[in-house]
Amino acid sequence: MTAQQLRCGRRGLPFGQRTLVMGVVNVTPDSFSGDGLLTGPGWLARVVEVGRRMVEDGADLLDVGGESSRPGAAPVPVEEELRRVVPAVEALRRVVDVPISVDTTKAEVARQALQAGADIVNDISALRHDPDMVRVVAESGCGVVLMHMKGTPQDMQRDPRYEDVVAEVRDFLAERVRWTEQHGIPRDRILVDPGFGFGKRPEHNLELVRNLRAFRELGCPVLLGPSRKSTIGVILGGLPPAERVEGTAALVALAVACGVDVVRVHDVRAMARVVRVADAVVRGWARDP
Numbered sequence: 001m002t003a004q005q006l007r008c009g010r011r012g013l014p015f016g017q018r019t020l021v022m023g024v025v026n027v028t029p030d031s032f033s034g035d036g037l038l039t040g041p042g043w044l045a046r047v048v049e050v051g052r053r054m055v056e057d058g059a060d061l062l063d064v065g066g067e068s069s070r071p072g073a074a075p076v077p078v079e080e081e082l083r084r085v086v087p088a089v090e091a092l093r094r095v096v097d098v099p100i101s102v103d104t105t106k107a108e109v110a111r112q113a114l115q116a117g118a119d120i121v122n123d124i125s126a127l128r129h130d131p132d133m134v135r136v137v138a139e140s141g142c143g144v145v146l147m148h149m150k151g152t153p154q155d156m157q158r159d160p161r162y163e164d165v166v167a168e169v170r171d172f173l174a175e176r177v178r179w180t181e182q183h184g185i186p187r188d189r190i191l192v193d194p195g196f197g198f199g200k201r202p203e204h205n206l207e208l209v210r211n212l213r214a215f216r217e218l219g220c221p222v223l224l225g226p227s228r229k230s231t232i233g234v235i236l237g238g239l240p241p242a243e244r245v246e247g248t249a250a251l252v253a254l255a256v257a258c259g260v261d262v263v264r265v266h267d268v269r270a271m272a273r274v275v276r277v278a279d280a281v282v283r284g285w286a287r288d289p
Contacts, residue, residue, distance in 0.1 A: 006221055007189045008119040008143030011099045013061065015221045015261040018283060019275045022101065022264040023059035024227065025051050025092070027066045027084040044091055051092045058272025061120070062096065063264060064088050064113070065103030069124055069198070071157040081109050086116050093117030101145070107132035114140045120191075124149050124198065126176040138184035145191045145223055146176045150199025157199065165204045166211040169194050174218055191262065193223040196251075202231040209251060212258035225264035226251040227271070245270055253278040 005012035013020070027047060051062050066084030067076040076084075081104065089100055093116065101120035102113035107130040110121045114136070120143040127134050127146065137144045148169045150160050162168050173192045180190060194208045194215055205226075215222045226232070232247030233239045239247075245267050252263050252271050256278035265271040279285075 005188070006143050006191065007141070007186075008099055009114070009141050011119050013099055013120075013143065018279050019256045019260060020060040020262045021058055021268060021272050021275055022223070022225075022262050023051070023054035023057075023062050023268045024264060024266045025054070025062050025064045025088065026068075027064060027088045028068045044087055047088045048091045048095055052095050054268040055096045055098055057269035058276075059098065059268045061099040061101060061262075062092060063101040063103050063122055064092065064118070065122075066109070067104065069103075069153045071153060073153045078106050078108055081106060082112055085109055086112050089113045089116040089118050099143075101143075105129035105133070107136045111136045111140075114142055119143060120145065123147065124153075124195070126173075127180060128176075134180065134183045134185070141189075143189045143191065144180065144185060145193055146173060146180060147193035147198065148172050148195035153198075160199045160201060160204065162204060165200065165207050166214055169208065170214050170218070173215065177218055177220060187220060191221045191223045192218055193225065193264075196224055196226045197229040197231060202234050205229070205231045209254055209258070212255060212260055216259055221261035222259070223262040223264060224251075224255045224260045226255070227263075227265040227267070249274045257282050 004016045005014055025047060054062060064085060066081040085102060089102060092100055099119040100117060101122045102110055102118040103122040104110050105123055105125045110133060121137050122145040123133060124147045177190055181187060192215060196205050196208060227248045228241040228244045232244040236247055252274050255263055256275055263271065263275065
């Protein structure tokens with residue numbers, strides 16, 4: 001497969017020859033996954049250490065978020081999100097040379113994070129939450145992740161229903177890609193994410209994974225974020241997030257087999273190894289000299 005470039009500001013993100021690993025850097029006190037770094041003094045030094053270690057362990061890009069999107073999470077005021085995210089991006093930019101994504105739905109947070117050195121905006125609302133977000137993204141030249149979510153984090157898990165989850169999610173993303181292009185953001189700056197765990201029951205999430213190839217038809221790189229999600233815990237009899245590594249590995253390997261371009265994960269070292277082996281099977285392997 002020929003490599004292509006996702007344009008994201010001053011950096012290009014190659015895709016098409018191997019699956020990329022996005023490391024999750026949660027600058028929050030209340031992440032569902034139990035790895036929030038905003039706790040007590042010295043939090044910024046911990047952010048830098050975690051980000052640096054993720055890159056050493058195989059992360060191709062980092063995703064920095066200052067607002068939890070777990071089911072039922074309360075919104076964070078923009079001033080507080082800025083206090084969390086902007087110093088983190090600035091500090092990471094000084095020590096890592098991989099692309100940095102900012103996980104936010106707020107245009108002002110995106111704008112200041114991009115000025116601080118971020119390269120991609122990861123918007124779980126697919127540019128619907130803040131009417132100024134599309135302008136910020138268009139003018140900056142950054143990359144953007146468009147994700148499907150039914151409802152909001154506050155209500156998304158209250159009885160989500162679909163007639164055909166794959167068709168409905170694919171059609172939503174197709175419409176958002178068209179809309180985004182019409183507002184000055186070309187397709188070579190767009191990734192799509194079917195939103196594993198966002199307004200879906202476990203059976204919906206599994207159906208999406210079975211049919212991930214359907215999202216490649218949209219003509220954009222596909223990102224999947226199954227890491228430590230509650231669906232894994234349900235399947236494994238109620239295991240807490242920290243004990244969902246093997247379940248995450250299974251979903252990551254299946255995502256690679258289905259041609260996903262980026263996997264968003266918490267346990268970078270383990271998942272980078274899973275990706276490398278799965279890619280060797282799916283895309284071919286040349287022994288290092």
